[in-house]
Amino acid sequence: MEWIDRLNEAINYIEEHITEEISYEQLAQIAFCSPYHFQRMFAYMANIPLSEYIRRRRMSLAAVDLQNKEEKIIDIAFKYGYTSPTAFNRAFQSVHGIAPSSVRKEGTSIKAFPPISFKITIKGVEEMKYRIEAKEAFRIVGISQPLYKEIEKNFEIVPQMWQNAAMDGTVPKLVSLMDSAPKGILGISICNDQEDWKYFIAAASTKAIDNTLEEYTVPPFTWAIFSGEGQCPQAIQELEQRIVTEWLPTSGYEYDNGPDIEVYLNTDPQNAQYEVWIPVTKK
Numbered sequence: 027m028e029w030i031d032r033l034n035e036a037i038n039y040i041e042e043h044i045t046e047e048i049s050y051e052q053l054a055q056i057a058f059c060s061p062y063h064f065q066r067m068f069a070y071m072a073n074i075p076l077s078e079y080i081r082r083r084r085m086s087l088a089a090v091d092l093q094n095k096e097e098k099i100i101d102i103a104f105k106y107g108y109t110s111p112t113a114f115n116r117a118f119q120s121v122h123g124i125a126p127s128s129v130r131k132e133g134t135s136i137k138a139f140p141p142i143s144f145k146i147t148i149k150g151v152e153e154m155k156y157r158i159e160a161k162e163a164f165r166i167v168g169i170s171q172p173l174y175k176e177i178e179k180n181f182e183i184v185p186q187m188w189q190n191a192a193m194d195g196t197v198p199k200l201v202s203l204m205d206s207a208p209k210g211i212l213g214i215s216i217c218n219d220q221e222d223w224k225y226f227i228a229a230a231s232t233k234a235i236d237n238t239l240e241e242y243t244v245p246p247f248t249w250a251i252f253s254g255e256g257q258c259p260q261a262i263q264e265l266e267q268r269i270v271t272e273w274l275p276t277s278g279y280e281y282d283n284g285p286d287i288e289v290y291l292n293t294d295p296q297n298a299q300y301e302v303w304i305p306v307t308k309k
Contacts, residue, residue, distance in 0.1 A: 032057045033144045045105050059281040062217030065177045070270040075178040082139040085121040089136045092129040099126050156252045167241045168228025191227050204229040213288040247284045247305040258298040279306040
């Protein structure tokens with residue numbers, strides 16, 4: 027329950043600072059993980075991105091303020107972090123479907139988004155295959171792109187990277203360089219606190235590379251390694267959600283501050299075989 031308690035403490039932090047800039051780093055510290063892993067956990071457990079949850083909470087509270095009719099709309103906009111009335115109007119309409127000024131008309135319908143809370147639920151009817159392995163550092167070679175700190179902004183970047191890599195010959199090139207474990211084409215999110223966030227499409231290799239590729243050394247970690255198969259990316263996303271919502275809360279482990287790794291054991295997206303590696307540490 028300690029892990030769930032930390033998530034609820036993070037929700038309390040959001041509520042206490044809802045009219046301020048919310049520090050993702052502080053939320054991650056409360057939850058004892060990296061900002062990247064906190065956002066992933068939150069999205070999988072709440073079924074909504076963290077930034078969207080914060081926006082809905084602010085617009086829910088802003089609607090209550092507007093009903094009181096005591097504050098000016100521009101003052102309410104500024105209270106919730108919007109320096110532009112246009113930006114506040116856009117955000118408010120996206121949540122409530124009406125302009126802020128309409129709320130002050132009697133009988134207007136608005137939406138309420140109460141604070142969420144986390145609890146453990148009984149799941150796990152379907153088995154999950156995993157193993158725990160401690161591994162030394164290993165070298166990867168491949169291509170990378172920077173990632174945004176708000177991870178939902180990366181949902182277009184990563185699929186486009188894979189599409190380009192499949193079409194421009196990068197994937198076959200990486201297959202030819204692969205000579206060490208983990209054996210497979212790797213999708214690696216490097217999002218720790220010490221480095222700029224990056225996403226790699228890569229292979230584990232000790233071979234020399236040309237200037238079209240770059241290298242990175244994955245530090246030593248203990249990994250929880252889950253295997254699966256199915257149509258990607260849907261199947262692997264479902265597995266990742268189950269890891270966070272079903273396995274992690276009662277596993278005796280928590281996220282360590284390392285990269286997430288997807289290992290694609292074949293390159294057929296319609297019938298993929300894959301592994302998901304998450305860095306873990308004993309509680």
